[in-house]
Amino acid sequence: MPLLYHYPLCPHSRFVRLILAEYGVAAELIEERPFDRRPEFLALDPAGRTPVFVDDDGAIVTSGVIADYLDEAYGDGRGPHRLLPTEKLARIETRRLVDWFNVKFFEEVSGWLVTEKVYKRFSPQGGAPDMDLVRVARANIRHHMRYIGYLTSHRNWLAGDRLSYADFAAAAHLSCVDYVGDAPWDEDEAAKHWYQRIKSRPAFRPLLADRAPGMTPGPVYALLDF
Amino acid sequence: MPLLYHYPLCPHSRFVRLILAEYGVAAELIEERPFDRRPEFLALDPAGRTPVFVDDDGAIVTSGVIADYLDEAYGDGRGPHRLLPTEKLARIETRRLVDWFNVKFFEEVSGWLVTEKVYKRFSPQGGAPDMDLVRVARANIRHHMRYIGYLTSHRNWLAGDRLSYADFAAAAHLSCVDYVGDAPWDEDEAAKHWYQRIKSRPAFRPLLADRAPGMTPGPVYALLDF
The missing domain is CATH 3.40.30.10 (Glutaredoxin)
Known part of the structure; x- marks a missing residue:
């Protein structure tokens, strides 16, 4: 295996x-x-x-x-049902958004929040979270929530009509941010609805059961209807 | 076009x-x-x-x-001659090294050198280069030169027997570092020979003719034999 x-x-x-x-x-x-x-x-x-x-x-x-x-x-x-579409334009758009979340969202939001709030807590070289960085990440995520909302109010899923790697990349990062309680669900209704849909998939269940020792997840982390 | x-x-x-x-x-x-x-x-x-x-x-x-x-x-x-090989193991290794240079080398070396020495010079929000960051990048690159040397002394090109995207990703980043005079060509003989080979390709010529206004390139930047 x-x-x-x-x-x-x-x-x-x-x-x-x-x-x-x-x-x-x-x-x-x-x-x-x-x-x-x-x-x-x-x-x-x-x-x-x-x-x-x-x-x-x-x-x-x-x-x-x-x-x-x-x-x-x-x-x-x-x-x-292929998650990286083979059709040319859908493939380009899916890859663009995978990069958007894995690189840009990570650099501006999830990387900082996870490093400051989780990795520093458990790492031997850790320390207190740098709250300046946490605040910048919390400001940045609002733009990303609106971008997710913009995309998903024009399309069925993030990269187009079909579920793709773009949705799972975005949801993977957002779920970590939600765990540490920093996902602003009041920012954009369409973004929230998109996340509710992807969070309801069976593939998501094991992630919602994850717990970091001594860290209670954010209030709606494991709720499918929030 | x-x-x-x-x-x-x-x-x-x-x-x-x-x-x-x-x-x-x-x-x-x-x-x-x-x-x-x-x-x-x-x-x-x-x-x-x-x-x-x-x-x-x-x-x-x-x-x-x-x-x-x-x-x-x-x-x-x-x-x-395909630059992203279709054979499974060569494809994985090529992609691993493209990511290595485009992400890791960029984060540890080329991103800092280009930002501090070039972008800050020409950007309206620029300023003097942060020499602490430049020094860290100069220390980091020595490990990367030895890694390039290790790979190319065991293989014909970076990812294997054939020229691939891995070589062009590495050379693209290294050429910018060389422009600003920070490529330590004395660090590893095999790495230097690999760079001489790729630098001699016709595709490289336009890059060697690039000049940033008011910035003279490093001493061996345009030399094929250095």
Whole structure:
């Protein structure tokens, strides 16, 4: 069985967990604390980042490379249910939005919130969260919520008419922000409705059951109707 | 003819310029100063980052998405000369290294050097370079040079026996670092030989002719034999 080294509140790990669940790929989950910089983990990926996926083809690193690999391995033959569309324009738009959330949203919002509120708490080199960074992330996320709302009020799903990697990338990051209580659900009604829809999928259930030791999730984290 | 909005010393733009040249795709180059945040440019890409590629399929943003698009549009039928290999393990390794240079090397080295030494000089909100960041980047690059040396002394090119996107991603970032005079060519002999080989390709010539106003490139920047 393939292995996934992941950290429960790492948004990139969550993106891959959602893909595996949607594609029905059974994988053994191994919790890895990337901030421990365990030598055996660094041997799998010199960059020491979660997630790492290991199967008969070896260790595959970074969520983007894993996502491409999984789509090529398991997406074929799924027709309209393929999560990285094969139709050219839909493919470009899906990839654009995956990059938007995995890079831009992570740099402006989820990376800071997870680092300051979660990683610093559990890392040996941790410390108190830098509240200036937390405040900037909380301001930035409002623009992103409106962007999600704008896209999903013009389309059925984020990248178009069909559910795609774009939705799972966005939801993976947003779910971590929601765990730490910083998702502003009052900002945009369409964004909230989109998140309710994706949160109701069976693939999402294991994420909603995740708990970080000593950290209670935000008030609506596990609620499907909020 | 397709358009490429690029900035001459943006490593992500250079990655795409090299791909276009290698695949023989003629495109009109339009110089864009991303730090000016020109409204017409933000309309193409709300994130406001170079490069942006525009053809009949519309505007395509981020170097990774453009690279995937170009390989799918122009790589087919090139057999062993395809720059994103179709063979599974070579494909994974190429993508891993493209991410390594476009994300990790950029975060640890080229992003800081280009921002501090180039963007700050020309941006209206600029200022003096933060020399602490420059020093950290100069220390970090030595590890990367040894990693390039390690890979290319075990393989013909970075990701394996054949030239691939991995080589062009690495060379794109390294060429910007070399422009600002911070590439330590004494660090690793194999890394230097690999760079000499890729630098000699016709696709590289236009990059070696780039000049930023008032900034003389590093001493060996345009030399093929250094």
